[in-house]
Amino acid sequence: VENYIPAELIKKKRRGSNHSREELAYIVNEFTAQRLPDYQMSAWLMAVCFQGMSEKETSDFTALMRDSGQVLNFKNTHPLVIDKHSTGGVGDKTSLIVGPLAAAAGVHVAMVAGRGLGHTGGTLDKLESIPGLSVQMSLSDFQRNVVENGIAIIGQTADLCPADKFIYALRDVTGTVDSLPLICSSIMSKKLAEGLGGLVLDVKFGSGAFMKSFEQALVLAKSLQNIGKHNGLPVTALLTNMDQPLGQFVGNALEVGECLQILKGELSPSFADTRELSIDLASHMIYLGKKASSVAEGRTLATKLLQTGQAFEVFSALCKRQGASSLNNLPRAKKIFDLHSEAEGYIVGFDTEMIGVASIILGAGRTSAKDQIDPASGIECLVKIGSKVNKGDLQFRVHGNDSHRINEAMNRIRTAIRYSSAPPAPTPLVAKILF
């Protein structure tokens, strides 16, 4: 290891200079080995928050975090392993559909998923609402499962990107989470460590996403894609609208229920958006995984695999392998309260983050990593942007186990709808695709 003086490296970033790969290697490796103390790392991270990182720095930093732990390698088994990653939204449950759907098309799917934090949910929490199901698996079992069974979904393990784990934990308590290069490198380091041959990104924008504007999301998507490009990973990014909850349900077991209906080929206007977006994402996974010669062909295939129930069979087998006893005994909330419209007109917008916050209040999400989840609670959304409502129309159902929490959640949801006398202009769910 080159012997750098940490304070000098911090000052270099503070004045806005770019680090060499060797300097970044020193920072990542010495910090992971606990030789670079937390107090120097956090000062450096704050300097990065203000001065940013160049494209090359971000790519180098990401690769160094990837290499801090075990890196999966499918080259000798099945090189074209695909994953999908979402930047997070309210009611975003597509992973549970697109994984099995792409796998049903013959794509090898490796998913290292996350837990919910803040107003957005996490795939792991949703899966764990299925009684018996476990997302704990060693990386070698995970790799074997992907190769042999075509799909596996796990949470982050101790040996996957430990540098990212330690750095994120420090960022969380030092006000340095919100930084584009740090966010992008954290996401992509884990994806690169999966040994993927292709990645489909669902980059969300709007009132229910972290990025409130399309422009912010575009910058994020391009940065994520660039990191992939610099490190040899093809990335397709869909920029998708998160101005309203996705689908009918928000909350873990409730969302699993919605996915099961879609996987079984059921159609309903309440979750038509979830189904459409899932088909979109899966078609890109199928194309990247070379099981279709065009995205359009992938779409046709994905639609068929939903209709025939083949995607459901893959999901069902996946759940069984990972310990689920049945898919028919999802937890249900003790209380369901209806929420009726107090206004009339066209719904023109939602404060979707507020609906996410209401779901946290019900117990469906976390504000801190230590919070416990109530898997049964959540919110059912029966109206969409463009819906015409009259006073007294049923708009939401709130599922919960605690009356006080339900009341508080309902008060939040009431404030989260905007009405107008004129219908809003329709907006596409997928705003842009970056190949």
Place this chain on the structure above:
Amino acid sequence: VENYIPAELIKKKRRGSNHSREELAYIVNEFTAQRLPDYQMSAWLMAVCFQGMSEKETSDFTALMRDSGQVLNFKNTHPLVIDKHSTGGVGDKTSLIVGPLAAAAGVHVAMVAGRGLGHTGGTLDKLESIPGLSVQMSLSDFQRNVVENGIAIIGQTADLCPADKFIYALRDVTGTVDSLPLICSSIMSKKLAEGLGGLVLDVKFGSGAFMKSFEQALVLAKSLQNIGKHNGLPVTALLTNMDQPLGQFVGNALEVGECLQILKGELSPSFADTRELSIDLASHMIYLGKKASSVAEGRTLATKLLQTGQAFEVFSALCKRQGASSLNNLPRAKKIFDLHSEAEGYIVGFDTEMIGVASIILGAGRTSAKDQIDPASGIECLVKIGSKVNKGDLQFRVHGNDSHRINEAMNRIRTAIRYSSAPPAPTPLVAKILF
């Protein structure tokens, strides 16, 4: 203590908001009590480096650091205790003159001085070059000395501003030293803790100072003065030119020797600037200490106290009280090398910082707080800006104990002079006074 979430306070400063006094109290007090971890403090300090602090925040932060330890109080004995503080320069030895001079005029002088770091020297290192002299004293002994004997000079103690001590140590290793509000609050917290009734600041600018331009020094001076104002301490700030070494000598025992000559009333063009600046600073101390009804009267008094040797008597007694056996046995370097001019013309400028660096190479200063000082080594400057020199004229004498170091120092000094065929316009030593 109000229960703040540290990461939220860090984010507040990161986005450029101002902290309340309560928030700053939480940060300072919890950090000093080791309940706020280093990694959160360093992230916050880096955010301060980028976002700054308002005048009120800086004053509050300073007062909170002052209150982290023992605060001296002369109200029941002699309320009008005065100190002088310099922001540091090459050959700046005026503390050793102005302290005794003001004390000889009847002012009570309390000096908590610092050590040299980087290209500027420190009063404590200079004093300690006097055999036997100690700057270690308990705060209560210091206070008693000031009251009973009119003057005492010590170094920072463990119980004076511990918050500043801990914060500075963290800043030193996290690239967060260079920040105006952090620099100002660090200086002023210690001055406020001395329980002063008035402070004279010597804020230096030019090639031998930390602030290279007058404008930067003016900002620093105003900020220091404002902190005093907000906390009830009258501060007079002199902005003084540091474009060339002050006086004849740079180096600890050599500078003490120069001070002894001035205190004994000797006159020489080589140290006329040291003497002039000392009289200026002392006249403001005497005026602030109400031993003269005007600064001009203070100047007359100070000049007389040098001529009569009364200031020398005060210094001599001070040194004796603090352990010095004699003032006639200062250490001397084994080797003295002459440096002659290789050019001819008028000297129009010095790279004064380079001369400071040369003195560090000789052993007269430190690059790190752990470095040992060689008290005898240093540089004798026999030319000034405006001097007309011919080839072969003696310009410097280098005092050292190691030939290799002496050669390296001489190479630096050779590059540190700028010549011109025309004489430079004269510039005043004191550029501005802020009352």
